[in-house]
Amino acid sequence: MYDLILSTNKALDRSCINDHSGYGDMLDDPSLSSSSSSSSLPPLPTPESFPFPYPKPYDIQLQLMQTVFRAIEDGKIAIVESPTGTGKSLSLLTSTLTWLASHQARLETAIETSLRTQLATDDPDDPSWVIEHAVKARMNELHSVQEARKERLMKARARERKIRQAGGNGAFRGVKKVKVGNGSGTSGKSDIKEDEDFLPEDKDKDEEEDGPYLSREVRELMSKYEATRPKQHVEEEEEEDMPKIYYTSRTHTQLRQLTSELLKTTFAIDNDPSSTDPTAGVETEAGPSQGVSLVPLGSRKQLCINDKVRALAKSGGDERINEACLDMQKSGKARCEFLPAKADEAAMLDARDAVLASVKDIEDIVSDGRKSCVCPYYATRRAVKQSQMVTLPYNLLLQKNAREALDISLKDQVVVIDEAHNLIDTLLSIHSTTVTSTNLSNAVSQLQQYLQRFKSRLKPVHALWIRQVLTVLQGLIRVCSKFVEDSKSSTAANGKGKAKAEVLNANVLMERAGGGSDQVNPMELVAYLKESKLARKISGFSEHMAEKAAANEPKTSRSATARHASIAAFHVVEAFLLSLVDAKDDGRVLLSMDESGTTGTPVVTIKYVLLNPAERFKEVVEEARSVVLAGGTMEPISDFMQQLFPAIPIGRFATLSCSHVIPKENLLTQVVCVGPRKVEFEFKYSNRGDDALLTELGAVIQSTVGLVPDGVVVFVPSYAFLDKVKTFWTQSGLFQRLGDRKQLFFEPQTSGDVETVLRDYALAISSANAVSTTGEKSRKTGALLFAVVGGKLSEGINFSDGLGRCVIMVGLPFANVGSVELQERMRYVEKLPGAGADASREMYENLCMRAVNQSIGRAIRHANDYACILLVDKRYATPRIRHKLPKWIGEDVKVQSEFGGVARGIAAFFKEKRARGM
Structure with missing residues (x-):
């Protein structure tokens, strides 16, 4: 409709x-x-x-x-918090x-x-x-x-x-997969690179924007046809944007969960043939009659079904997949077998309609794409304009370049950003870029080799711009060399071993590069890089040369990953140059040096750091009809008002902070100010390694695990602190004693091991319960898991029911105040309009408390859940910190001045739950 x-x-x-x-x-x-x-x-x-x-x-x-x-x-802009x-x-x-x-x-x-x-x-x-x-x-x-x-x-x-009733066999259109010939007239040579492919593109040639199907020859014919075509007919063929909701979250996993939630509503049509929902697609007062059309957007890495292209991700990453995909759309090439030619566009339109027909997640769309033999990546892109809801990860919505590449217009649309507690940090992160002196050297080498090979074939305008790019990169290398010299001189003069870091703005960096690079117009340079697709051309040529070299030297010891890092150097450099253009006065350039490399040559890092997230987010706010920021722990909200919306009047906001659905008696939150031996808890960075403090903390945990059934999760401030307690408590024998009561688990070093640790943790808890129901006496009462605030287990993981009957938060995880990047950010916040003298301290505390709130929010996951929370640090007793806890936690916090009160509170809490049969 x-x-x-x-x-x-x-x-x-x-x-x-x-x-x-x-x-x-x-x-x-x-x-x-x-x-x-x-x-x-x-x-x-x-x-x-x-x-x-x-x-x-x-x-x-x-x-x-x-x-x-x-x-x-x-x-309006809505900021809503719902646990x-x-x-x-x-x-x-x-x-x-x-x-x-x-x-x-x-x-x-x-x-x-x-x-x-x-x-x-x-x-x-x-x-x-x-x-x-x-x-x-x-x-x-x-x-x-x-x-x-x-x-x-x-x-x-x-x-x-x-198709589903038939067990998944067959394609939507009954068309067999047919590989498209390379069109070059050569046999078995479809992968041979022609020099023509590596030449920079002219301004009026843009394959990506002109559509995914069109060869160069077809585009030229179409441009001639469009020039003589009546204007009203051109407009009739343009597909208009329907009103829609853009729903974004941090990860693909969270968006997949959203899809399953949507299927519970009356707005969705589930096309599962086993579904018995009689209201699917029926006109009701509850919702629309035809169901919502959902399009889940993702990257080529997630949606590509060409196995040859996907294999490139293992050694080449996302950028290599993108390049290979675009390369297979050129005339005279081995065309991707899953991308219909323009003459068979009906196949793509059928795939588009299949995306819109019923609610699916990315895995469903990929599966359907394999059956229909049509590219899911381009099918979802074609479906966006006719959809009513689009789900996509943060980075695709928050970056203007990504929105333009996907042809996403937010004009008068509704934008919902879930898990928005991360929004400020995400904006700063995705708009900050890093380049090293090694990247610069590799890029210069590639550019020189490229110029040498193609100098006689380049148009004068391309040759001029490529030399200007080369001048800029050589200037940046001189900046790195000078920084190394100055750092060594400073270290020798001061007798200190710590390498210095330096902060400057983009203009100063370009002035130091000198050699004419400060005369280059950055805006024009970046425009040229985009129009010519120079990074793709350089990387493609470099890879071609690397493949030839590898063929001649099959026993080379250089790994594929290292080879790709070298090939991708120009993409890294281009991203850095793009950031410099946007730097203005809301970004800084940080220079630092690392001498720990295996080559013995110091590596200089040049990092562009965005300080003002509001400038980048303003485009979203100004275009969208309404923006909704939602999260389980949005407090403290003051950061959003000050850093994201400094110029927006207060009347344009709607805020809501919900209480929890659990009854108050199902949550016990206590501040543990002292331990059993009267040692005060204050885990400042300077005393986190104090043996007496660690011994007292161990006594608190040992006492707690004896009172709490099932699972206990201990969050510590950092990985370094976790390593310290592991070493100290292993030597003291505490881990042996803790292990007698509960099986011990620790946050893994790699993300790939997270699921294994969580599975074993849950199994240990269920096994302990199973043994106790047989009447056999077991000393183990569950499991104890040590995790790091801001780590792999502090967000997006549910410790519901028995997995998290108690959460112990050790200290306050303040960021390293000595960080040059953090210091620049704090100085910038102090200068914001309306910022008080306490603005930087406020921001510093808010960073810490937002991480705390995310961690302790892992425990209560549904209305019938119950848990206790221990905040082990006397600073949690101060009103300033307590007021930054979520309202559903902060309302009933009990501050205990002696540990006996803590232990009695825990014992009474779980005794009452046992009495109620919970």
């Missing part, structure tokens, strides 16, 4: 009612546009109830849905899709009303039946557009059901 609204202008141009003057003017009325502001449409009231998938939502769920609905309708386990995702989905459905109905009504009013105004002498007849004819024509879309998607669903 959304197509109906969006196709109004195009359909009315084809109207049979052409004799009413002023009709075309009416079509330009912004009130008829689906992307117009809410002020030109009748306002939507906030619903008293929502089509929630469960009989009665909790009060906090209803509050969240009403807050989000109202914020979207009023075009994990309170149905946050379902509430966000229900509220946003309810608004979308209501907005669609409002648009249709507005169009019909405006048609009737305009026709009556233009020809007041026309009888009412003539006007009604004209309106009915027009609305019927518009509804036919929706019916056509409905029929397409129903056919796509039917194809899916047929």
Whole structure:
């Protein structure tokens, strides 16, 4: 039905009612546009109830849905906090899709009303039946557009059901995979690189933007055809953007969980043939009749189904996959067998409709793509404009270049950012880039080799720009060499072994590069790099040369990973240069040196650091109709107001901090100020290695594990601290004693081992319970897991029920205040408009407390869960720190001045739970 609204202008141009003057003017009325502001449409009231998938939502769920609905309708920025386990995702989905459905109905009504009013105004002498007849004819024509879309998607669903019921055999269109010939007239030579491929592209040649199917020759023919084509016909073929929700989160795993949550709602159509839901696709008061069209966007690495291209990721990474994919779209090449030619575009449109037909996650779309033999990456891209909801990871939404590459327009759309507690750090991270002196040397070598090979074939403009790029890189190498000399001189003069670091802005860096590089216009340089695709050309040529060298020297000891790192050097350099262009006054360049390399030559790192996330996020805020920031632990919210929205009036915000759904008696939070031997806990960086303090901490943990059943999770401030306690408690025999009560586990060093550790941890807990039910006495009562704040287990992991009956937070994990990068960030915050004298301290504490809140929030995961939380550091007793805990925790924190009170509190808490049979 959304197509109906969006196709109004195009359909009315084809109207049979052409004799009413002023009709075309009416079509330009912004009130008829689906992307117009809410002020030109009748306002939507906030619903008293929502089509929630469960009989009665909790009060906090209803509050969240009403807050989000109202914020979207009023075009506001919503910052909402809803603890994990309170149905946050379902509430966000229900509220946003309810608004979308209501907005669609409002648009249709507005169009019909405006048609009737305009026709009556233009020809007041026309009888009412003539006007009604004209309106009915027009609305019927518009509804036919929706019916056509409905029929397409129903056919796509039917194809899916047929394939799934048949056990997954067969393709959607019944077309066999046929490899496309290389078109070069050579046999077995499809992988041979032609020099023509490595030449820089001219300004008017852009394969990526011109579409995924078109060869160079076809694009040239089309450009000639478009030049002579009537303008109105060109516009008719442009696919318009439907109103939609862009829903983003940190990881693909979190987005996959969102898809499963969406399938619980009345907005989704599940095309599983085993589904017995009688309401799927049925018109109800709860939601739209045809279901929501969801498109999960991902990278080529996630969506590519060409096994040869995917194999490149093992040694070449994402960039190598991108290059190989684009290379296989060129004329005269071995075309990707999964990318339909323009002549068979119907196959791609069928794949697009298959994506839109029912709710799927990326794995489903990849599976369907293999069956239909059509590329899922380009199928999802084609489906975006006709979708009502798009899910995508942070980096694809927050970077302008990524949005442009995916042809994503946020204009008047709704943006929901889940797990938004990470938003500021994510923005700073994805817009910060690093290049080393090794990268620069490799890039210069590649560029010189490239120039030598192609100097006679390069157009003068390309030769000029490539030499200017070479000048800039050589200048940066001189900066690195000078920095090494100065660092060694400073170290020798001061007698200190620590290498110095230096902070400067982008202009100073370019001035130091000298040699004419400071005369290069950075904007023009970056524009050239984008237009010519020089990084792709250089990397492709370098890889070609490396392959030839490897063929001549098969026994080379150089690994494929090391070889690719060298080949990819120019991509790294290009990313750094792109960052410098955006540097302005809200970024800094940090120079540092590492002498620990195996070559003995110091390696200089040049890092561009973004300090102002608001400037990059402003594009999203200004384009979108509404932005919703949601998370389980958004406190402290002051950082978002100060660092992300410094210039936005307070009246444009809607905020909500929900309490938890669990009863208060299911959570016990205590501040442990002292240990059993009266030693005060204050884990400052300077005393974290104090033996007496570690001994006292060990006594607290030993006492606690004797009182708590099942799983206990201990969060420590850093990996270094974890290594210290492991060494100290192993020597003291404490780990032996702890292991007698609970099986011990530690956060793994690599991400790949996380699932194994969690599985074994859960198994140890369930095994202990299984033994106890047989009547046999066992000393072990569960498991004890040591994790690091901000590490692999502190976010996105659920320690629900028996996996986390107690969470012990050791100290406050403050960042290293000696970090040059952190110091620059704190100085920048102090200079923000309205920032007080305490702004940098506030930011420093907020960084710490946000990490704490994420960690302790792992314990309570649903309404019937229960756990105790121990905050082991006397600083948690101060009002300043306590007020930065989540409201659902901070309201009932008990500050214990002696450890006896802590132990009695834990014992009573679990005794009461046993008495209730929990």
